[in-house]
Amino acid sequence: MEDTNRQVRLASRPEGMPSTDDFETVETDVPAPGDGEVLVRTRYLSVDPYMRGRMRATTTYHEPWAVGEVLEGGVVGDVVASNHPGVAAGDVVTGRLDWADYGVADGAELTPVDPDLAPVSTALGVLGMPGRTAYFGMLDVAEPRPGDTVVVSGAAGAVGSVAGQIAALGGCRVVGIAGSAEKVAYLTEDLGFDAGVNYRRDEYPADLAEACPDGVDVYFDNVGGEVTDAVVPLVNDRVRIALCGQIALYNEEETPQGPRHFLKLSRTQCRVRGFSVRNYQDRTREANERLADWVRAGELEYRESVVEGLENAPEAFLGLFRGENVGKQLVRVRA
Amino acid sequence: MEDTNRQVRLASRPEGMPSTDDFETVETDVPAPGDGEVLVRTRYLSVDPYMRGRMRATTTYHEPWAVGEVLEGGVVGDVVASNHPGVAAGDVVTGRLDWADYGVADGAELTPVDPDLAPVSTALGVLGMPGRTAYFGMLDVAEPRPGDTVVVSGAAGAVGSVAGQIAALGGCRVVGIAGSAEKVAYLTEDLGFDAGVNYRRDEYPADLAEACPDGVDVYFDNVGGEVTDAVVPLVNDRVRIALCGQIALYNEEETPQGPRHFLKLSRTQCRVRGFSVRNYQDRTREANERLADWVRAGELEYRESVVEGLENAPEAFLGLFRGENVGKQLVRVRA
Numbered sequence: 199m200e201d202t203n204r205q206v207r208l209a210s211r212p213e214g215m216p217s218t219d220d221f222e223t224v225e226t227d228v229p230a231p232g233d234g235e236v237l238v239r240t241r242y243l244s245v246d247p248y249m250r251g252r253m254r255a256t257t258t259y260h261e262p263w264a265v266g267e268v269l270e271g272g273v274v275g276d277v278v279a280s281n282h283p284g285v286a287a288g289d290v291v292t293g294r295l296d297w298a299d300y301g302v303a304d305g306a307e308l309t310p311v312d313p314d315l316a317p318v319s320t321a322l323g324v325l326g327m328p329g330r331t332a333y334f335g336m337l338d339v340a341e342p343r344p345g346d347t348v349v350v351s352g353a354a355g356a357v358g359s360v361a362g363q364i365a366a367l368g369g370c371r372v373v374g375i376a377g378s379a380e381k382v383a384y385l386t387e388d389l390g391f392d393a394g395v396n397y398r399r400d401e402y403p404a405d406l407a408e409a410c411p412d413g414v415d416v417y418f419d420n421v422g423g424e425v426t427d428a429v430v431p432l433v434n435d436r437v438r439i440a441l442c443g444q445i446a447l448y449n450e451e452e453t454p455q456g457p458r459h460f461l462k463l464s465r466t467q468c469r470v471r472g473f474s475v476r477n478y479q480d481r482t483r484e485a486n487e488r489l490a491d492w493v494r495a496g497e498l499e500y501r502e503s504v505v506e507g508l509e510n511a512p513e514a515f516l517g518l519f520r521g522e523n524v525g526k527q528l529v530r531v532r533a
Numbered sequence: 534m535e536d537t538n539r540q541v542r543l544a545s546r547p548e549g550m551p552s553t554d555d556f557e558t559v560e561t562d563v564p565a566p567g568d569g570e571v572l573v574r575t576r577y578l579s580v581d582p583y584m585r586g587r588m589r590a591t592t593t594y595h596e597p598w599a600v601g602e603v604l605e606g607g608v609v610g611d612v613v614a615s616n617h618p619g620v621a622a623g624d625v626v627t628g629r630l631d632w633a634d635y636g637v638a639d640g641a642e643l644t645p646v647d648p649d650l651a652p653v654s655t656a657l658g659v660l661g662m663p664g665r666t667a668y669f670g671m672l673d674v675a676e677p678r679p680g681d682t683v684v685v686s687g688a689a690g691a692v693g694s695v696a697g698q699i700a701a702l703g704g705c706r707v708v709g710i711a712g713s714a715e716k717v718a719y720l721t722e723d724l725g726f727d728a729g730v731n732y733r734r735d736e737y738p739a740d741l742a743e744a745c746p747d748g749v750d751v752y753f754d755n756v757g758g759e760v761t762d763a764v765v766p767l768v769n770d771r772v773r774i775a776l777c778g779q780i781a782l783y784n785e786e787e788t789p790q791g792p793r794h795f796l797k798l799s800r801t802q803c804r805v806r807g808f809s810v811r812n813y814q815d816r817t818r819e820a821n822e823r824l825a826d827w828v829r830a831g832e833l834e835y836r837e838s839v840v841e842g843l844e845n846a847p848e849a850f851l852g853l854f855r856g857e858n859v860g861k862q863l864v865r866v867r868a
Contacts, residue, residue: 251800422795441799453792460757461788463807464776465586470805472798 203228205268206297206511212253215449215519220253221269221512229302236291236305237279243297243529244272244322245505245514250448269297272322274311275531282306292321297511299531316493323356323526324493324500330485331442331475332360335418337368339473340440342416344369349410349429351397352420354381356526357442359389360489361418363498366390370416373409375425377521384524389499397421403428422446423456430459433466441472449519501525538563540603541632541846547588550784550854555588556604556847564637571626571640572614578632578864579607579657580840580849585783604632607657609646610867617641627656632846634866651828658691658861659828659835665820666777666810667695670753672703674808675775677751679704684745684764686732687755689716691861692777694724695824696753698833701725705751708744710760712856719859724834732756738763757781758791765794768801776807784854836860 202225209222231237249271252263263269273295277287282305285291293308295301311321323329335357342348348365352358353374362385366372373393374385382394393409395402406428413434419426423446433439447454463470478485492498503523505514511529518527537560544557566572584606587598598604608630612622617640620626628643630636646656658664670692677683683700687693688709697720701707708728709720717729728744730737741763748769754761758781768774782789798805813820827833838858840849846864853862 419795422799423793426795441795441803444796444799447793447796450796453796455790456793457788458758458782458791459795460754460761460776460805461779461782461785463805464757464779465807467807467809467812468776468805469807470795470798470803472800472802472804474802477802 328356663691681750
């Protein structure tokens with residue numbers, strides 16, 4: 199390897215909304231794979247809201263990153279060298295790897311990507327962790343029934359767009375909440391949602407009520423905060439709420455205040471469940487196959503927002519919190 | 534019947550905390566039972582927090598009362614006259630009846646009370662709706678496992694005291710939250726709770742954390758509001774929360790503000806469920822038999838707070854919101 203390896207590291211723990219100063223790009227040597235390990239050259243990085251949690255000093259889903267440590271996340275890349283019998287140089291793989299030009303991982307932890315199925319970047323989106331999150335969250339956690347009114351927040355995002363389409367495939371009336379008129383048009387015109395509501399409008403609560411004339415039976419929540427505050431007053435008896443994410447709150451340093459929802463949820467005999475795709479690792483294959491079938495059949499649309507260049511990965515991450523992405527936010531490190 | 538019949542009626546819809554002016558006691562004739570109906574002379578009235586909801590103009594669990602309408606609730610009384618083949622004069626029965634000296638009900642809607650099993654008043658408490666609420670809420674909704682830390686709010690009340698004891702019978706570590714040092718002593722000394730915490734102390738959140746060194750696996754909530762705010766930060770992964778009641782919020786006219794709990798609940802993969810005992814009507818007999826077995830065996834303690842006189846029923850109701858009762862709040866109308 200004559201190449202050098204750029205890594206994106208945590209320069210400081212953000213307080214509130216992160217800035218690019220909280221990240222640094224450092225040049226280092228290309229790592230050498232050890233026994234059973236594989237060297238991967240990055241094509242795409244996945245940029246995900248949950249990563250904000252790892253920038254704190256406390257453990258949420260994952261161990262926190264140390265200041266100065268290289269970030270890691272979902273990567274699709276090419277195998278450059280392999281010390282693992284199941285992986286060969288030239289394979290396209292996906293796995294949890296450094297935010298870097300090159301990364302090393304245990305070959306057993308990598309998953310092959312089929313370039314003939316769909317663009318390899320989809321292994322980080324509709325056919326990857328976000329797609330599976332939507333699949334399990336909607337089908338196992340939210341459990342919509344045909345005819346239900348299903349509301350999805352963050353509906354134009356990587357998870358929400360898939361979650362809403364899965365509900366629509368199941369015969370539900372699907373209402374998406376997103377942050378711009380363009381996104382709302384994407385929901386109704388491209389994704390087949392029955393209605394879309396722009397939460398940045400002053401009339402948002404009234405718009406949402408109008409879009410849900412029979413109330414809300416299922417709420418798939420990626421956002422939380424004020425977006426959710428307009429949903430709760432509309433819920434029907436026996437509402438099911440799948441708490442997937444709360445991106446509106448991830449940059450808060452103190453527990454924010456808002457309306458108390460438990461009285462309404464108590465009276466409606468709600469069922470609220472938080473979940474993580476990590477609970478469903480034994481069913482990864484099932485979800486991947488079903489999602490791939492839908493994509494092949496043209497029943498599941500997806501979009502990607504691609505930022506060019508590893509050095510722009512922090513900016514792409516910050517964009518998630520400004521709602522800049524439509525569909526899956528990726529960084530293309532190498533074409 | 535030469536007797537007259539006093540009825541407690543809704544004089545006006547309360548705003549916020551009700552006052553005795555919102556009620557009026559009116560003398561009227563003793564009603565005559567129609568076909569299939571039974572005339573019952575009241576011994577005890579049940580005083581329940583959920584009744585606050587029926588004083589509003591909007592439907593919660595039940596239809597609202599009209600202003601001027603007689604209140605109704607759980608009653609134990611003696612059958613004076615019966616036009617129903619399954620009920621005879623002299624029987625002791627329980628059912629939903631007027632807050633009055635006398636009431637009429639469809640004989641099919643009344644349940645016989647066995648005076649040899651326990652004092653008949655228990656048909657409104659440990660062996661009645663509150664006992665069954667605790668039974669189904671703890672065993673079916675909260676689903677504690679042996680060794681779990683189970684926190685119960687309103688723990689000295691009619692439902693909470695039973696819920697906590699059921700969890701203790703199931704091998705859990707039970708921590709009760711109540712509103713006075715006397716109640717806390719009742720929990721730990723008489724009911725066998727492992728710990729009790731007084732939410733009126735300034736140190737309440739720290740006291741609760743100290744009482745739950747391994748966090749909280751199950752929370753059976755009768756209270757909500759600030760009482761719950763101290764519980765949520767302590768919850769463990771996969772916490773189960775049974776929302777039974779939110780008495781702290783029942784007198785609020787606007788949705789009150791408080792900390793947003795969904796971020797914590799999302800990350801811990803919570804399961805929050807509201808429930809009503811009315812969902813379990815097909816299992817009433819099962820619950821009644823099991824509760825009676827526990828009472829007979831001395832495994833389930835109970836206490837009653839009895840106010841004397843129908844005319845004092847409104848005051849007894851208001852006392853619920855001031856936390857005056859220990860165990861089941863009753864009004865004795867006739868000895």
